[in-house]
Amino acid sequence: MIDQNEQIQISAETRRSIFNKIMSHADFIGVFQGSNYEDQNIVDFLKMIWDLPTMPSEDPRFKNAEADARQHLVNNNDWSLTYTFEQRFNLLAGDIIYFVKFVEACVSPFVRSTIDEIMQYVDEINPLLNKDNCELAIEDYINDRPHFIVKPGTGFSFKRKNIESNSITIYVDNNNKDDKPCFFLESKLWDDYGHKTLFILHYFDHAGNDSIMGRVKICKKGENKTLDVIPKSFLSLDTNYCSLGQDTSYYSKIKRILGEDAMVFFYAMKDAAAFSQISDDFENDLGFKHSLLRDNSADTALNLGRYVLAGFDPDDRVNFTYKTQLAYAPDFGFNIKFDFGKINQEDNFNRVIAIIGENGVGKTSLLSNLAKSMANQQKDCFLPHYPLFTKVVAVSYSMFDRFYDIDARTFNFEYCGMHNNEGGLMSLEQLKARHKRNAETINALNRGLNLKKFLGKILPDGILEDLFEEYIETKFKYDVYEDYYGKMSSGQTMLTNLIIDITANVRSNCLIMIDEPEVHLHPNAITQIIHVVNLVCERFSSCCIMATHSPLVIQSLLSRNVLIMERDIDGMPVVRQMRVESLGENLTTINEEIFSNGQQEKYYRRLIKKAVEGKESIDQVLLNLQNGDLPMSLASYMLIDKYLNHD
Numbered sequence: 001m002i003d004q005n006e007q008i009q010i011s012a013e014t015r016r017s018i019f020n021k022i023m024s025h026a027d028f029i030g031v032f033q034g035s036n037y038e039d040q041n042i043v044d045f046l047k048m049i050w051d052l053p054t055m056p057s058e059d060p061r062f063k064n065a066e067a068d069a070r071q072h073l074v075n076n077n078d079w080s081l082t083y084t085f086e087q088r089f090n091l092l093a094g095d096i097i098y099f100v101k102f103v104e105a106c107v108s109p110f111v112r113s114t115i116d117e118i119m120q121y122v123d124e125i126n127p128l129l130n131k132d133n134c135e136l137a138i139e140d141y142i143n144d145r146p147h148f149i150v151k152p153g154t155g156f157s158f159k160r161k162n163i164e165s166n167s168i169t170i171y172v173d174n175n176n177k178d179d180k181p182c183f184f185l186e187s188k189l190w191d192d193y194g195h196k197t198l199f200i201l202h203y204f205d206h207a208g209n210d211s212i213m214g215r216v217k218i219c220k221k222g223e224n225k226t227l228d229v230i231p232k233s234f235l236s237l238d239t240n241y242c243s244l245g246q247d248t249s250y251y252s253k254i255k256r257i258l259g260e261d262a263m264v265f266f267y268a269m270k271d272a273a274a275f276s277q278i279s280d281d282f283e284n285d286l287g288f289k290h291s292l293l294r295d296n297s298a299d300t301a302l303n304l305g306r307y308v309l310a311g312f313d314p315d316d317r318v319n320f321t322y323k324t325q326l327a328y329a330p331d332f333g334f335n336i337k338f339d340f341g342k343i344n345q346e347d348n349f350n351r352v353i354a355i356i357g358e359n360g361v362g363k364t365s366l367l368s369n370l371a372k373s374m375a376n377q378q379k380d381c382f383l384p385h386y387p388l389f390t391k392v393v394a395v396s397y398s399m400f401d402r403f404y405d406i407d408a409r410t411f412n413f414e415y416c417g418m419h420n421n422e423g424g425l426m427s428l429e430q431l432k433a434r435h436k437r438n439a440e441t442i443n444a445l446n447r448g449l450n451l452k453k454f455l456g457k458i459l460p461d462g463i464l465e466d467l468f469e470e471y472i473e474t475k476f477k478y479d480v481y482e483d484y485y486g487k488m489s490s491g492q493t494m495l496t497n498l499i500i501d502i503t504a505n506v507r508s509n510c511l512i513m514i515d516e517p518e519v520h521l522h523p524n525a526i527t528q529i530i531h532v533v534n535l536v537c538e539r540f541s542s543c544c545i546m547a548t549h550s551p552l553v554i555q556s557l558l559s560r561n562v563l564i565m566e567r568d569i570d571g572m573p574v575v576r577q578m579r580v581e582s583l584g585e586n587l588t589t590i591n592e593e594i595f596s597n598g599q600q601e602k603y604y605r606r607l608i609k610k611a612v613e614g615k616e617s618i619d620q621v622l623l624n625l626q627n628g629d630l631p632m633s634l635a636s637y638m639l640i641d642k643y644l645n646h647d
Helices: 012-023 042-046 065-075 081-088 096-106 115-130 248-268 276-282 286-292 296-309 363-375 428-444 448-455 461-466 478-483 490-505 523-539 551-555 587-595 599-612 618-625 634-646
Strands: 134-142 145-152 170-172 182-187 198-204 210-220 241-245 320-326 329-338 352-356 391-396 413-416 468-470 474-476 510-515 543-548 562-567 573-577
Touching: 012 081, 012 096, 012 115, 042 065, 065 081, 096 115, 096 145, 115 134, 115 145, 182 210, 198 248, 210 248, 210 286, 241 248, 241 276, 241 286, 241 296, 248 296, 320 363, 329 573, 352 363, 352 523, 352 551, 363 391, 363 413, 363 510, 363 543, 391 490, 413 490, 428 448, 428 474, 428 478, 428 490, 448 468, 448 474, 448 490, 448 523, 461 468, 490 523, 510 523, 523 543, 523 551, 543 551, 551 587, 599 618, 599 634, 618 634
Parallel strands: 170 182, 352 543, 352 562, 391 413, 391 510, 510 543
Antiparallel strands: 134 145, 182 198, 198 210, 210 241, 320 329, 468 474, 562 573
16 A cells, blocks of 8 residues: 555655756746736745645745745745745755655646646656656546656656557447457446446457456436447547446456556546546536436545555545644644544444543634645645545534635535524525435435435434335435424434435545534434444445534543543643543543543532531531432542541
C-alpha cells in the first residue's frame, strides 16, 4: 500500500534542480500569467500550494498572506519570484508537502492549456524525481488532459499518447471476434426504472481465452435502451455515452490486464469513474442517476475507481490526524486522531467515534472546522494524507450548529439541520419539504428496505408496516408518514426525520458527522440512535464522528472509540482517551471518568456537606436526606461519614 506523503522523500539537491528547471520557463505559472488585479495571476497559483487566507501576513497593514502577496506581487510588483518562493514561503527548505504541491501545480491541467505543455514539464521533471525514487504519474483526466500527482516509486509514468487512440475492438453481442485481443459486451436486459443499460464485459486474449471483467452499465443521453443504439463494434464511444463499472473489482481487473493502457480503454468506454469530467457531464442524466448509480456498489465504484487505478487501497485512506485551532485558543494548534479501522471489513467495531466533554470545550467547533477543512480540501490540515471520503453528511438538530455556512462547491457535502443558508431557522413546512425530497430520493435509490430496517429499531411494528409498500421493491410512503406526525412523540418524529435524512444522503465510504444527537431525546432513544448509526455505517461502509454530552452514547462504544475533550490548566484544548473500558460500563463510572470536575459532582458534595452541618450522627443526617425506606447509595453514605468524622 502506497502512503504517498510519508514515503515521498526528495533531497535538498533534487528540490533545487527541479526548482531551477521549472523557473527556467518564463511561463511556468501558465494561465495565471495575468498582470492585472482582476485577472488570474500568480497569487491564484500560490493558493494552489499554500492556504494563503489562513496564513499570517508579514506586513501589519494586511490581515493575511493572500493580501500580503497580492500587494507585493500584483499591485507593487516588488517581490521577485526567487524571493517569493525561496524566502517568503520557504519552498525549498519547508515541509515536503508544499514542494510536492508546487510540482503538481506546474503540470496541472488547470495551469497548462494543452497536453503537449503538460508533457514537456513532465518529461523534464521525472528524470530528476527518479533520482530520489519518485515519479509524476497520472491520476485522472480533466478536460481530456492528464492530471499528474507525485508518487513514490518509478516505472508507471504516463507515456505520450492520445487517449482516444484505443486499438482494441469492443464488440456488442457479436460472436465475430476474430481480431484478438478484443473486448466483448454481453447485454443483459435488466430493467432499472425503464432503463436497460447492463452488460457483462469479457476480455479475449491472443489465444482466445475468455476472462470476465465484471458488470458495466452504459447509457446514452436521451435513450432508455442502450442495446438499441450502441454500435455493434467500436474503438471508442462518442461523448453522448457514459459507462460505469458496478464495483471496484471491475477497475482492478482491467488495470491488471491492460496496465498503463487501461486509461485508453476507459476513455474509449467514456467511463465516469476514471474521468471526473464525464461524471460531471452526466450527473443530471436520468439514466445515469437511476440506472448506472442504482446499486451502492456502483456508487462506491464511481467515487473510488480512480483511486484503485492509481494504486491506492481505499480502506487505508480514511484514518487520519486532523490539525486545527479553536476560537478560544486561536494561537494554539492541536492534533486529534481518528482511527476507523478498515471500513470495508465486516466485523469492524470502530466505525463510530464519539467526542465528549463539558460545555465550552469546543466539540461543536471542532466538528464544524473538520467539515469545512474537508469541504474546502485543506489538505495541509491532515496527516499523513487527506482522507478519502466520497461525501460528508453533517447532521444536527441543535439551534447552535455551524454546519449551515459551509461553502462546498468542490466537494460532495450535505447539511441536514434546522438552519437555512443564511443561518435562520427553517420553518416546519420547509423541514417537511426537505424530508419529503429525501424520502423521494430514498425510493429513487431503492433504499426503502434499508430505511425500513433502520426505522425498525425505533418504531413499533404497527406503524412500521403502514409506512412501507412491499411489492417488487420496498417503497417508503411519505404521505402516510406525514399523517403520523401528530400521533408520534416528538422524540420519535425527530429520530425518524434524522434517519430519513441520513439514509437519503449517505454514500459508500461516506463520513457522517452528528452534533449532539441526544438533544430532545429520552435515554432509550439515545441508545437506539447509536444502534441505527452503526447499522447505517456498516451497510454503507461508512464512518461517523459524533459530538455528545451523553454518557449513554459512551456506554455503547468501546473506549478506543471515545475521545474526551477538556481544557488544561492554562485553558488550552486537550484531547485524551478513556482510562476505563466504556462499553457496558456503569454510568456513574463513566460520568466520573469524563466529568470528574463537573458541576454535578460539586453540587452533590455541597448538598451533603450542608446536610451534615450541626449534626452529630449519621441517623440525624439521614432523617433529612433519606426518602422513606429507600437506602442511601454507598457513595453518599461514605461521604456523610467522612464529613461527620473528618471535616
